[in-house]
Amino acid sequence: MDHSKQTAKKAGEAGQRGRPREFDTDTVLASASQVFWDHGYHATTIDDLCKATGLLRGSLYGVFGDKHGIMLAALDHYSEGAVARLAQRLSAPVEPEQALREALLHYARVACALSGQRSCLITNTTLEMQPGDEELRARVAAIQRRMATLLAAAVIRGQSSGAFDSTLDEKAAGEFLLCLMQGLRVMGRVAQGEDALTGIVDVAMRALV
Known part of the structure; x- marks a missing residue:
């Protein structure tokens, strides 16, 4: 497993209540890929990605940086x-x-x-x-x-x-x-x-x- 996947799998985030949340990178990226596939990169919003993955913005930003970073990781997946x-x-x-x-x-x-x-x-x-x-x-x-x-x-x-x-x-x-x-x-x-x-x-x- 590459470093980015190890980081994402173990990633915790300070959520709205300050509690850490762990998630499976492959599952998240599969969901993100589907959103980008359905709507295209430019029409996809962070809210779309949050809804599809079930994660908060902080979780996505904390691991992937921004929408562009999520897209690159989804494309790799x-x-x-x-x-x-x-x-x-x-x-x-x-x-x-x-x-x-x-x-x-x-x-x-x-x-x-x-x-x-x-x-x-x-x-x-x-x-x-x-x-x-x-x-x-x-x-x-x-x-x-x-x-x-x-x-x-x-x-x-x-x-x-x-x-x-x-x-x-x-x-x-x-x-x-x-x-x-x-x-x-x-x-x-x-x-x-x-x-x-x-x-x-x-x-x-x-x-x-």
Whole structure:
């Protein structure tokens, strides 16, 4: 467990009556993530976060600093799960090209299911990011690098099996696939049909051959 989680789990606060309160960081961050996911960073208020987490302002501020700090911690929490799930899909016990295609189709299906609603928290946060927010920019870039690395590894496995063009630059291919994943999330918000998004995935797969 990292230092921030240890601190949060043991954190006490002088509440309205001066009594300490302890809370589980993962539970709090899961609730905060949901609020940011539903409303976006700028529309979310501290009162929204207090209501969702069941904590007082002092508890949240004492551990995370401010709304921006809560958002960064919530994004970290969400991204850990998102990266782990991507890794699991890409390492499924099937042929490398099938695992990659199914992973991409998952994003297409989710995008369609959430049409007109919330998209991926990572994508939403990236689109809301202000130009001068270097801390968030660095955080999002690190998440994207992790995902692109997983996708590049999937391309390498496909090259090793003979399914993908061996001359492809795996790093560029991984970043291309990351762009595709993020694009599927955005396009799905404007009611693109699943067939249309599946067609895009198939074009991407042909580009790797």
